[in-house]
Every structure is written in structure tokens, then in C-alpha cells.
Amino acid sequence: MKKQCAVVLAVLAGMLLASHVLAADPVKIGMITTLSTKAGYLGEDIRDGFQLAIDQEGGTLGGVPVDLLVEDDGAKPEKGKQIAERFEVKDGVKIMTGIVFSNVAMAVIPKVVRDGVVYLSANAGPSKLAGDMCNPNYFSVSYQNDNLDEVVGQYVTEAGFTNVYLLAPNYPAGKDHLAGFKRYYKGNIAGEVYTKLDQSDYAAEIAGLRAAKPDAVFFFLPGGMGINFLKQYAQAGLQQEIPLFGPAFSFDERILGAVGEAALGVKNGSQWSHDLDNPANKQFVEAFKKAYGRTPTLYASQGYDTARLIASALKKTGGIADLDAFRAALKKADFESVRGNFSFGTNQHPVQDFYIREVIKTENGYTNKTIKKVFSNHVDAYADQCSM
Amino acid sequence: MLLFLEQLLNGLQLGITLFLMSAGLTLVFGIMRVINLAHGSFYMIGAYVGATAMATTGSFLLGLAAALPAAALVGMAVEWLVLRHLYDRDHLDQVLATFGLIMFFNESARMIWGRQPLFMDVPSWLAGHVTIVDGLSYPVYRLAVIVAGLAVAVFLWFLFARTRLGMRIRAGATNREMVGALGVNISLLYTLVFGLGALLAGLAGVMAGPILAVESGMGESILILTFVVIVIGGIGSVKGAVVGALLVGLVDTLGRAFLPTLLRLAFDSSTADTAGSSLASMAIYILMAMVLLWKPSGLFPVQSA
Numbered sequence: 001m002k003k004q005c006a007v008v009l010a011v012l013a014g015m016l017l018a019s020h021v022l023a024a025d026p027v028k029i030g031m032i033t034t035l036s037t038k039a040g041y042l043g044e045d046i047r048d049g050f051q052l053a054i055d056q057e058g059g060t061l062g063g064v065p066v067d068l069l070v071e072d073d074g075a076k077p078e079k080g081k082q083i084a085e086r087f088e089v090k091d092g093v094k095i096m097t098g099i100v101f102s103n104v105a106m107a108v109i110p111k112v113v114r115d116g117v118v119y120l121s122a123n124a125g126p127s128k129l130a131g132d133m134c135n136p137n138y139f140s141v142s143y144q145n146d147n148l149d150e151v152v153g154q155y156v157t158e159a160g161f162t163n164v165y166l167l168a169p170n171y172p173a174g175k176d177h178l179a180g181f182k183r184y185y186k187g188n189i190a191g192e193v194y195t196k197l198d199q200s201d202y203a204a205e206i207a208g209l210r211a212a213k214p215d216a217v218f219f220f221l222p223g224g225m226g227i228n229f230l231k232q233y234a235q236a237g238l239q240q241e242i243p244l245f246g247p248a249f250s251f252d253e254r255i256l257g258a259v260g261e262a263a264l265g266v267k268n269g270s271q272w273s274h275d276l277d278n279p280a281n282k283q284f285v286e287a288f289k290k291a292y293g294r295t296p297t298l299y300a301s302q303g304y305d306t307a308r309l310i311a312s313a314l315k316k317t318g319g320i321a322d323l324d325a326f327r328a329a330l331k332k333a334d335f336e337s338v339r340g341n342f343s344f345g346t347n348q349h350p351v352q353d354f355y356i357r358e359v360i361k362t363e364n365g366y367t368n369k370t371i372k373k374v375f376s377n378h379v380d381a382y383a384d385q386c387s388m
Numbered sequence: 389m390l391l392f393l394e395q396l397l398n399g400l401q402l403g404i405t406l407f408l409m410s411a412g413l414t415l416v417f418g419i420m421r422v423i424n425l426a427h428g429s430f431y432m433i434g435a436y437v438g439a440t441a442m443a444t445t446g447s448f449l450l451g452l453a454a455a456l457p458a459a460a461l462v463g464m465a466v467e468w469l470v471l472r473h474l475y476d477r478d479h480l481d482q483v484l485a486t487f488g489l490i491m492f493f494n495e496s497a498r499m500i501w502g503r504q505p506l507f508m509d510v511p512s513w514l515a516g517h518v519t520i521v522d523g524l525s526y527p528v529y530r531l532a533v534i535v536a537g538l539a540v541a542v543f544l545w546f547l548f549a550r551t552r553l554g555m556r557i558r559a560g561a562t563n564r565e566m567v568g569a570l571g572v573n574i575s576l577l578y579t580l581v582f583g584l585g586a587l588l589a590g591l592a593g594v595m596a597g598p599i600l601a602v603e604s605g606m607g608e609s610i611l612i613l614t615f616v617v618i619v620i621g622g623i624g625s626v627k628g629a630v631v632g633a634l635l636v637g638l639v640d641t642l643g644r645a646f647l648p649t650l651l652r653l654a655f656d657s658s659t660a661d662t663a664g665s666s667l668a669s670m671a672i673y674i675l676m677a678m679v680l681l682w683k684p685s686g687l688f689p690v691q692s693a
Contacts, residue, residue, distance in 0.1 A: 038603060040503055170665045194665035198609055200600050203398040204645040211391045227601045235527055258504050
């Protein structure tokens with residue numbers, strides 16, 4: 001009996017010691033992101049933006065030492081799941097972030113937030129997670145996916161276009177993005193075309209588009225698809241005739257560096273741009289250029305904001321021993337966002353401003369210029385479905 | 389009507405590109421009995437080398453002049469280093485080995501040229517549009533692709549039907565032991581045929597460069613279509629490759645262009661758009677299934693020993 005008591009005491013003492021050691025450890029942040037494949041630069045920018053915030057504080061966020069673990073999901077849901085599992089079980093990670101693609105997000109996030117991990121999205125914002133699958137442990141620091149289409153829909157309507165042609169790949173996100181546009185667009189739809197996913201030649205669609213004679217074209221074609229479409233659209237001589245609109249995804253600074261001339265004049269919707277006039281943004285763009293030698297993209301700004309948000313919460317709580325307090329501190333969003341206005345709505349998605357940008361040419365190459373703020377303190381369309 | 393004509397030309401242009409790809413692939417299969425999944429990599433190499441040469445020299449013709457030998461040389465090196473050892477092996481081994489080659493080439497392209505796509509401009513002497521009939525103007529460059537592809541088809545016909553080399557290649561396809569016994573250096577012949585196949589793929593790649601983005605992995609999407617073409621045409625038959633490529637090019641383009649409109653006659657517009665685009669992306673596979681039901685070994689099967 002005595003022996004057993006001694007053993008139990010020893011174990012208890014050991015546990016106390018262990019938890020003490022744990023508290024002194026840096027806070028682990030698990031970043032699952034896409035560093036390989038064609039879209040690898042998206043993950044790089046999220047990671048580099050996030051790392052910049054840590055470096056600016058000398059290895060801490062909000063004065064608390066952090067340990068950033070980065071893993072590449074290769075844009076594959078299965079791989080993302082495996083990494084999340086390893087972060088949770090082996091590394092004991094309580095904060096995760098970084099996923100680029102919505103399909104990977106849907107494979108990972110619902111499970112990890114159920115397990116009590118706090119997930120902060122630095123890019124993907126699938127509608128399910130904003131609506132009926134919202135969760136107290138899930139925060140989107142970027143947007144809800146179709147926000148960037150809504151702002152274009154509103155702008156196109158305000159600008160007086162009444163006959164718009166729509167184009168997107170035939171997969172769920174393609175339909176979501178067009179739905180976002182149509183939610184705010186009031187005019188007639190000249191045609192609605194869904195192309196094959198990963199299609200590379202758009203000759204047939206462009207010929208059909210020209211025949212439909214719209215007064216504007218709205219397209220959502222992420223990554224290489226958008227690049228090919230833009231080139232062929234310019235080659236068909238339509239660039240000067242029918243104005244093009246789209247969400248910011250095909251017009252980040254790294255794509256523009258490659259597409260150049262063919263994207264000139266295209267107007268796109270975004271919640272951020274490198275020329276937004278606020279002190280936090282000026283400081284961020286300068287520091288990012290100095291650290292990495294390139295202009296930050298939308299994705300970099302989202303990575304940076306995510307880290308700064310975590311910093312603001314850690315500053316208040318001193319750590320994540322009390323997850324409830326940490327969550328409450330996150331929800332206050334008490335930080336200077338590089339986008340200016342930023343707060344969380346009831347579904348823990350951002351309430352923020354949205355802008356229309358135009359692709360212009362400067363002596364340093366092609367870039368975006370903010371031309372108009374369209375929405376102020378805009379709330380996404382799914383917030384009502386969230387019962388939080 | 390004009391729109392239909394324009395889409396016909398678009399389909400023809402896609403078909404021609406597919407023909408350049410499938411001619412090489414079907415030659416290699418017909419003569420060497422080897423399945424080469426890495427054929428798309430030669431397309432990619434042609435595009436990359438062409439884009440790089442064009443960026444440094446500013447001339448599309450010099451880009452072409454650099455890309456073709458580069459693709460052919462890489463093709464011959466692959467035959468010599470890898471495939472030569474697989475001729476007597478199972479098709480599954482060949483598939484595995486050449487699948488490995490795809491990854492090798494994609495990763496190499498990323499290491500050499502980086503992750504960002506490269507761009508080729510349409511050469512200035514092929515830029516702009518030409519009016520074909522009143523009201524229908526078509527990009528000169530796409531017309532040039534059609535003309536170049538037709539020229540290659542004529543050249544291949546001449547090579548096979550009218551030259552001694554072509555005769556040996558045809559003989560080698562029918563009975564390689566006999567041809568070897570007659571004193572023809574069959575392994576050199578194989579390397580040459582493989583180089584020719586790679587060269588045609590490189591040509592397709594460099595011609596696609598100004599239309600598409602040149603990026604790592606660009607060979608895979610066209611490879612699938614290419615396989616559909618040679619399955620429809622009959623594996624090993626160049627004539628089959630011509631007919632199959634034109635069929636696939638036309639069905640794919642016309643399906644994409646007109647199926648949604650056709651369905652709109654029967655359904656409301658949003659159902660028609662969704663169903664039409666889904667059907668359009670299935671169209672070539674439906675075509676393939678129908679051809680195989682009717683002629684299980686393709687439209688122009690090749691008999692060989």
C-alpha cells in the first residue's frame with residue numbers, strides 16, 4: 001500500500017514538473033500550407049509574411065516566444081490531414097494556420113477545431129465554415145471566399161455595365177465564385193460558361209464570348225488557367241474592346257510579373273493592396289520588401305495579419321494555458337491590420353472594407369493600384385446561418 | 389454560321405496540335421512496343437527551350453531552331469539510357485519507369501526555370517488577324533499552327549511512303565527480327581524514330597508556347613488527350629493519329645462551344661450551362677467508348693508480327 005502511494009506521488013510530482021516545463025516552452029504554431037506545385041508561391045508568401053511578424057519581435061509574438069512549424073501539403077487534402085494529425089498528436093500543437101486551398105481546408109479544419117485546436121485561416125475561406133459549420137475555435141483572418149466576387153459585382157453594377165458574360169471552371173468553387181458575383185450584380189447575364197478544370201486553351205470560349213457581345217466579362221480562373229485566358233483574350237484583340245473583371249486571385253504581383261501586358265487595365269476586387277494608405281501597411285510593405293526583395297502579395301498580407309492577430313492575443317494572455325481566454329482575446333481583434341478596418345463578425349469572419357484595384361504599369365513593372373473603396377465594414381452572406 | 393466556322397477552325401487547330409503529339413507517340417508504340425508516358429515531357433522541354441531561346445534572341449525562328457534539336461536529343465538520350473532496357477519488359481514496368489521520368493523532368497524544369505511560368509510572345513510577323521470571309525477574322529498565329537501541322541503530316545507521309553528510311557521503319561514495325569537479320573541496324577533505327585517522335589512533341593510544345601503559359605507539368609494535360617487520340621486512331625497507325633486527332637479536336641471544341649446552347653433548347657439556362665459543360669468535358673471519352681465498341685482496336689488497326 002505504502003509503496004503504491006509512493007509511486008502515485010512520484011508520478012504526480014513528475015506530472016507537475018512536466019507541466020511546469022511545458023509552460024516555459026515556446027508556443028507551438030503549426031502551419032500547414034502549399035509550398036510545392038505550381039501554387040507553391042502562395043504558401044511561400046503566407047509563410048514569409050507570418051515569419052516577418054515573428055522576426056520583427058525577435059522570435060516572439062506579443063512577447064511570448066513562439067515556435068513556427070511549417071509543413072507542405074502539396075495542395076492535397078489527404079496530405080493536409082496527415083500533417084494536422086502529426087501536429088496534434090506528436091507535437092501537441094494547439095494553434096494552426098496556413099492552408100491555401102478550400103478543399104484542403106475542408107479536410108482538415110472541421111476535425112482539428114473539434115479536437116480543441118484553434119485554427120486561424122490565412123487564406124482559404126470556404127462558405128460552409130462561415131455558415132452552418134462555424135465553430136468557436138475557427139477564425140478566418142482573410143475573407144469568406146466569395147467576398148472578392150461580391151465587391152466586383154457591386155462595382156460593375158455601379159459602373160453601369162448591364163450585360164456581363166461570366167466564366168469559371170466547372171467545380172464547386174467555380175460556381176461559388178460566380179454566385180458571389182451574381183449576389184450583387186443587378187444587370188443581365190449575357191452568358192454563363194463553365195470550362196473544364198485545368199483547361200489550357202480557351203479559343204472556343206473566347207469565340208463564343210465575342211459572339212455574345214457583352215459589355216463586360218467577369219471571370220474566376222485561378223492560377224495558370226487565368227494566365228492562359230488573359231493571354232488568349234489579349235491575342236484575340238478583345239482586351240481593348242470588352243473590359244475584364246475578376247477577383248484578386250489571378251492578379252497578385254507574382255502572376256502580374258509574368259502576365260504583364262495582357263493583364264493591363266483589368267479591374268479586380270480585393271480587401272488589401274500594397275498601396276493602401278495606413279501606417280501599419282506602409283511599415284509592412286517596406287519591411288517585406290527589405291526582408292525578401294519582392295513586393296508582398298495579398299497572401300503575404302494575410303499571413304502577416306494572422307501572426308499580428310495571434311500576437312495581440314498572446315500579449316493579453318501571456319500564453320495558451322487558458323484557451324478560452326486566448327480565444328476571447330483573438331475575437332477582440334485588437335491589432336493594427338494592414339488593411340485598416342478589421343473586426344470579427346458573429347461567425348468569426350472578418351468585417352472589413354473591400355476595394356477595386358486596377359492593373360497598371362510602373363517603372364518597376366506591372367502592379368495593382370487601388371481605385372475605389374466599394375464596401376465598408378462588409379459582412380459575408382453566410383453569417384446568418386452561423387448559430388454561434 | 390460564322391461562329392460555327394470559327395469554332396471549326398479552333399477545333400482544327402487543337403486537332404493539329406494533338407496530331408503532332410500523337411504521331412510521335414504512336415510511332416514509338418507501333419515500332420518499339422513501348423508505352424512512353426514521358427512523351428508530354430518532350431512537349432514541355434520544347435516549350436521551355438523555345439521560350440528561353442526566344443527571350444534571349446528575340447526571334448521566334450531561333451527559338452524553334454533551338455527547341456526542336458533539344459527535344460530530339462533529350463528524347464534520344466532517354467531512349468538510350470532508359471527505354472532501351474525496357475523493350476522486353478512488361479508494359480507495366482514501362483509505365484512505371486516512364487511515369488518516374490515525368491516526375492524527373494517536371495522537377496528538373498522547376499529547378500532550372502523556377503516555379504513561375506514563362507511567357508512567349510506571338511512573333512510580330514504572325515501577330516494580328518486575317519479576314520477569312522466577311523465578318524470572320526481569325527488570329528494569324530493559330531492559322532500558322534494549322535498550316536505547320538498540315539506540312540508535318542505531308543512530310544511524314546512522304547518519309548514513310550517514299551523513302552528508304554521510311555521503308556525500314558515500316559518493316560521494323562512489322563517484323564523486327566527479320567529486319568535485323570537483313571543487316572539493318574535496328575537499335576539505331578529505334579533511337580532515330582524515338583528522336584523523331586520527341587522532335588514532333590517539341591514542335592507541338594514550342595508552337596503552343598505563345599498561346600499557353602510555359603510551366604512545369606504542362607505536358608500532362610495534353611498527354612491524356614494524346615492517348616485518347618491514339619486509342620481512337622488505332623495504336624501504331626500514323627493515319628489513325630491524323631484522323632483521331634482531328635476527331636478529338638473537333639468534338640472537344642464543338643462540344644465546349646455548342647453543347648450548352650443546344651441544351652438550352654430543352655432546359656432552363658442555368659441547368660443547361662452546368663449540364664452542357666459537364667457533358668462537353670466528357671464528350672471525347674464518350675467518343676472513345678463509342679469507337680471502341682464499334683472497332684475495339686481503333687479506327688485504323690495495325691497488323692504486325
